Amino acid sequence: AVVSTQSTGVIEALKVAGLKPADKKDHLPKDKFTFDAFYKFYKEMLAGRPELEKVFNDIKGTKRNYLTLEQTVEFLNKYQRDPRLNEILFPHHNKDGTKKLIQLYEHDKSKQKVGQLTLEGFTNYLMSPDNLPTNIYNLPVYQNMDQPLSHYFINSSHNTYLTGHQFSGRSSVEIYRQCLLSSCRCIELDCN
Secondary structure, three states: OHHHHHHHHHHHHHHHOOOOOOOOOOOOOOOOOOHHHHHHHHHHHHOOOHHHHHHHHHHHOOOOOOEOHHHHHHHHHHHHOOOOOOOOOOOOOOHHHHHHHHHHHOOOHHHHHOOOEOHHHHHHHHOOHHHOOOOHHHOOOOOOOOOOHHHOOOOEOOOOOEOOOOOOOOEOOHHHHHHHHOOOOEOOOOOO
């Protein structure tokens, strides 16, 4: 049942984007698969993401269907910014910088002008390069990476989930976040 529901969602998203093939064996013509068509398909596939809607609704409150500039600044500083960062190198978000983000990711021009962010703009921001889970300065490869993997030192973590002693320490999901933000690139996941 899950597969058929997902298939139906994909077919509906293809229809909305104007990409639905005549039957399942057909291929999409390359000339129809434009960025705009892909974007419509992508947005349709993301429609109804309850976890994003819940976060958005929790921030905006009940009286409106957008985030105000102040709410967006607070969200960026309270939930998206790592408090351990150096405030000189990584200053807190302010209204001017947040207005620029809104102009980049909010498609409704009238909302852009007044510094408001709709659910679509909020989703666009969350999936943008401005919201990467790692520091963008760590992404470029600046060393020779032609050697076998065993020739490199990899910052790793064992028993990542423990907050203290290996045998008596408590478990915490927050520790994974802290390790990743500290440039750890290999963590141990113990699943039950």
